[in-house]
Amino acid sequence: xxxxxxxxxxxxxRRATLFGRLVKLTLSKPRRKDAELPRNLYARPVELKGExxxxxxxxxxxxxxAKNFAYTEGLKYLQDELSENFYNADLFxxxxxxxxxxxxKGNARLREQAPQHREAAVTHDREKFRAIAAxxxxxxxxxxxxxxxxxxxxxRRKYKQINKFVxxxxxxxxxxPLPAGAQVVDMGSGSGYLxxxxxxxxxxxxxxxxRVTGVELxxxxxxxxxxxxxxxxxxxxxxxxxYIDTYQPDxxxxxxxxxxxxxxxxxxxxxxxxxxxxxMIVAPxxxxxxxxxxxxxxxxxxxxxxxxxxxxxxxxxxDGLRALYLQGAGYATKLFEFIPLExxxxxxMITAVKQPGTTNRxxxxxxxxGVKQRFGVARHRLEELLYDDQR
Ligand SMILES: C[S@@+](CC[C@H](N)C(=O)[O-])C[C@H]1O[C@@H](n2cnc3c(N)ncnc32)[C@H](O)[C@@H]1O
Numbered sequence: 303x304x305x306x307x308x309x310x311x312x313x314x315x316r317r318a319t320l321f322g323r324l325v326k327l328t329l330s331k332p333r334r335k336d337a338e339l340p341r342n343l344y345a346r347p348v349e350l351k352g353e354x355x356x357x358x359x360x361x362x363x364x365x366x367x368a369k370n371f372a373y374t375e376g377l378k379y380l381q382d383e384l385s386e387n388f389y390n391a392d393l394f395x396x397x398x399x400x401x402x403x404x405x406x407k408g409n410a411r412l413r414e415q416a417p418q419h420r421e422a423a424v425t426h427d428r429e430k431f432r433a434i435a436a437x438x439x440x441x442x443x444x445x446x447x448x449x450x451x452x453x454x455x456x457x458r459r460k461y462k463q464i465n466k467f468v469x470x471x472x473x474x475x476x477x478x479p480l481p482a483g484a485q486v487v488d489m490g491s492g493s494g495y496l497x498x499x500x501x502x503x504x505x506x507x508x509x510x511x512x513r514v515t516g517v518e519l520x521x522x523x524x525x526x527x528x529x530x531x532x533x534x535x536x537x538x539x540x541x542x543x544x545y546i547d548t549y550q551p552d553x554x555x556x557x558x559x560x561x562x563x564x565x566x567x568x569x570x571x572x573x574x575x576x577x578x579x580x581x582m583i584v585a586p587x588x589x590x591x592x593x594x595x596x597x598x599x600x601x602x603x604x605x606x607x608x609x610x611x612x613x614x615x616x617x618x619x620x621d622g623l624r625a626l627y628l629q630g631a632g633y634a635t636k637l638f639e640f641i642p643l644e645x646x647x648x649x650x651m652i653t654a655v656k657q658p659g660t661t662n663r664x665x666x667x668x669x670x671x672g673v674k675q676r677f678g679v680a681r682h683r684l685e686e687l688l689y690d691d692q693r
Contacts, residue, residue, distance in 0.1 A: 311391065311402040312381055313508060317476065318395035319356065319373050320433050320507065321469070325396065325419040329380060331389040337363050339387065342442035345380060347373075350613040372435070376508065378657055394419055433468045433503060436461065440498045443530045445519035464499040466641050467560070469502060470651070474581055475508070484512045484555035489546045489570035490562030491516030494527040500558070501539045516541040517682065552581040561587040568683035571624060573690065574654075575631045582590045582633070582654040585640050619677045621650055623670055626655045627684045630666030661663050 318324040329343040340360040348357040348370065359368040371379060384391050384402075388520070393400045399415040434441070437451030446457030446464075453461045480486075486504065488497045497516040504510040516539075518524050524543040531539045542549065545561065547569040554577035559570035561594030567586045576583040593616030600604045606612045625635040633654035640651035 303481040307402055307412040308385075309509070311393065311400060311410075311412060312377065314395075314398060314400055314505060315380075315393050316377055316509075317472065318397065319377060319391065321472070322347075322354075323611075325394040325421075327380065327391065327393050327669075329384055329391050331390040333389060334386055343380065343383060343388070344377065348384070348463055360606065374435075390643060396420065398653055431509070433465050433472065434461075434499045436478065438502060440502070440530055440534045440536075443533065444493060444495055444498065446495065458544040460495055463641055464495050467496050468499055468503045470640075470653070471556075471583065472503065472508075474583070474655065476526075477643070478581055480504075480510055480512060480555050480580070482511045483554050484510070486512050486549065486556040487549075487551055487554050487558070487573075488514065488516045489549070489557065489559040489573065490566055491518045491523075491527065491541065492520075492561075493523055494530065494541070496536075496558070496560055497527070497539070497541075498530065498536070501536055505538060507537070509618070512555075513538045515551075516540075517544060517546055519543065537598060548574065549573065551577055553577060556580065557582045558584070560585040563587050564590045565683040568624070571654075571684055572687040575628070575633075578656065580656050582628070584622070584624075585649070585651045586621055589617040591681070591683055592616045592623075592679055595680040597680055599676070599678050602651045602677070613676065617650075619673065619679055620682070621652060623673060623679070623682050624665050624684055626670040626673065627682075627688060630661065630663040631688065632657055632661035 315324070315327055324347050327345045330341075332339055334339060334585065338363050342361050344359040344361060345356050348355055350370060354373065355370045356373055357368055357370050358376060358379065359366050380391075382402075382561060388407075389404045391402050395417065396419060397417055399417050401413045402410055403413065403416075404410045411475055424638075430467060436447050436453050441447040441457075441461070442449055442451070445454075446461050447453050466612070486500065488500065491497045494516055497514060501514040504512050504514070516527060518527070518541060521543050524541045527541040531541070546559070546566050554574055557574035557577075557579045559567055560583075562570055562584070566586065567584050571582060593613060596612070598621075606615055621637060625637055626633050634657050636649055636653045640649045672683070674682070
């Protein structure tokens with residue numbers, strides 16, 4: 303993670319740009335006095351034919367020249383220009399105003415001021431703006447886009463989902479950055495849509511030095527993902543064949559488990575808790591176990607004798623209890639709708655971030671015992687994994 307001013311400056315710039323928060327970014331104080339060179343560079347996001355781009359204006363003594371770049375290329379260009387031709391850069395976004403000043407000796411200093419702008423240079427239309435560009439080659443290999451980088455009708459929903467997911471991860475990392483050499487594990491990685499997008503975003507967009515591992519029990523999916531990773535030169539992306547509960551990680555910093563079937567979500571959360579993962583993100587799939595073992599209290603029978611209501615109630619209780627077990631293990635949790643219901647019924651996401659200091663397991667336990675009793679929950683897989691040998 304950013305341990306120096308330059309890395310921190312460009313990471314902030316990348317986030318502001320990718321998430322539609324950038325107002326402008328300028329480079330100034332040229333390293334050489336030469337009338338043929340620009341005095342400064344001025345970059346702002348623009349929308350051209352429905353595509354968001356970075357317009358970089360080169361301001362010379364006697365003229366201005368503007369060029370448009372795809373976001374990532376534009377930022378790379380500015381970064382190279384700052385290291386070769388300019389001493390200073392100023393970033394203006396809706397969230398921050400950050401300046402970097404470099405000395406002739408190569409030292410760099412950051413100055414942060416309160417943001418002055420309330421409106422981005424372009425209003426990002428979420429339908430059009432995507433953190434993962436559609437022309438990324440692995441998306442074609444995964445069957446989401448055509449060879450020309452157009453999202454296919456069948457891939458549209460998945461494409462939307464991976465972008466939303468990347469946005470959520472990015473938001474969490476903003477407050478809880480990963481350490482250098484962090485291990486990211488995707489439990490139940492399936493066809494790898496989210497694993498590839500996450501890797502691409504962490505490594506290629508944010509510049510993290512991390513290793514990402516997908517764990518998946520179906521060998522043909524593992525094989526396919528390994529090939530796509532090799533073809534794309536994603537050298538720190540690996541896929542391991544096996545079950546989540548028997549996977550033996552050296553360490554886990556960030557754990558994700560999206561739509562892992564039934565209690566596989568509990569197996570993943572247990573692995574994360576055991577490994578003291580800093581961040582966990584799960585989107586549970588079918589929650590069967592609690593429903594199967596629920597003994598509906600008499601006063602709830604008029605409601606829960608109905609199959610669909612019982613199923614929804616069981617799903618709600620399953621996830622609510624998961625959050626309480628996580629809190630008991632020292633995590634701050636959030637539950638929210640991942641993507642709108644019309645796209646998938648599996649739309650609840652739980653995020654958990656490890657809290658420093660002591661945990662209040664007793665307080666959480668009072669709550670989970672109360673919930674179990676009220677709804678007639680006889681067993682919960684995550685509780686068994688965490689506490690059975692202590693009973
Ligand atoms: C519904 S898919 C989701 C794939 C991916 N996470 C996504 O959201 O696109 C669930 C995947 O988890 C795998 N899976 C289910 N239980 C598992 C377990 N206990 N260990 C490893 N993989 C598991 C399945 O084989 C399947 O590929």
